[in-house]
Amino acid sequence: MADRRNDPVVVIGLGRFGSSLALELAHRGTEVLAIDSRPKIVQSMAGRLTHVATADSTDLEALRQLGVPDFYRAVVAIGTDLEASILTTSLLVELEVDDIWAKAVSREHGRILQRVGAHHVILPEHDMGERVAHLLNGRIFDYMEVDQNYALVKIRPPREYIGVPLGESNLRRKYGVTVVCVKGQDEEFTYAGAETVLAYGDVIVIAGKVDQVERFAELP
Numbered sequence: 002m003a004d005r006r007n008d009p010v011v012v013i014g015l016g017r018f019g020s021s022l023a024l025e026l027a028h029r030g031t032e033v034l035a036i037d038s039r040p041k042i043v044q045s046m047a048g049r050l051t052h053v054a055t056a057d058s059t060d061l062e063a064l065r066q067l068g069v070p071d072f073y074r075a076v077v078a079i080g081t082d083l084e085a086s087i088l089t090t091s092l093l094v095e096l097e098v099d100d101i102w103a104k105a106v107s108r109e110h111g112r113i114l115q116r117v118g119a120h121h122v123i124l125p126e127h128d129m130g131e132r133v134a135h136l137l138n139g140r141i142f143d144y145m146e147v148d149q150n151y152a153l154v155k156i157r158p159p160r161e162y163i164g165v166p167l168g169e170s171n172l173r174r175k176y177g178v179t180v181v182c183v184k185g186q187d188e189e190f191t192y193a194g195a196e197t198v199l200a201y202g203d204v205i206v207i208a209g210k211v212d213q214v215e216r217f218a219e220l221p
């Protein structure tokens with residue numbers, strides 16, 4: 002299958018989320034067509050993005066004229082105006098855009114977007130809230146849910162796993178988590194193996210189901 006990761010992207014809605022996304026994509030060398038119905042916001046982005054247009058994305062003809070059907074990927078970054086968000090997503094489906102991402106402001110909104118045909122639904126505020134809760138909650142330095150129930154977590158190793166080779170620690174059987182990599186003090190991260198022995202001051206990245214990594218991260 003062709004690698005489409007650098008294909009141009011159309012971003013619809015230049016609020017806080019959409020404009021950060023469009024600028025970051027452009028910064029990383031991806032061609033972006035950014036659309037918003039407010040001329041003022043379009044003007045303010047014009048110097049920073051190559052292709053910006055003022056248009057109402059609930060107007061099928063306007064989307065056609067902007068060449069949206071030629072795009073492989075599109076992001077609907079309209080949040081608060083539910084009607085516009087849902088209608089825009091359904092028009093992108095009608096125009097047969099292959100990879101549609103849509104931002105939702107609630108789980109219910111997300112469910113509707115999925116039903117309408119969005120391929121990926123993002124809940125930025127909800128996801129960030131969850132992430133910050135984990136970061137605030139004690140020993141976790143970083144937390145990333147890579148799938149609905151699977152997470153990568155950066156923590157200090159619990160006391161009982163210090164000084165024992167990972168292969169002999171029973172960690173995977175007891176807690177269901179895997180140590181992916183280790184970083185010693187003033188060192189860089191390296192892959193962890195059965196022979197890796199953890200030390201005080203190390204930082205590790207573990208992978209596992211959400212409840213299992215949480216349980217492991219709570220060990221003293």
Ligand code: ADP
Pocket residue numbers: 013014015016017018019036037038039042056057058059078079080081082085
């Ligand atoms: P955020 O919370 O990320 O700031 P908002 O939902 O507040 O997101 O912003 C969405 C953006 O989408 C606004 O800039 C708004 O002008 C734009 N927008 C809303 N409806 C349409 C539409 N029908 N066509 C194009 N742009 C729209």
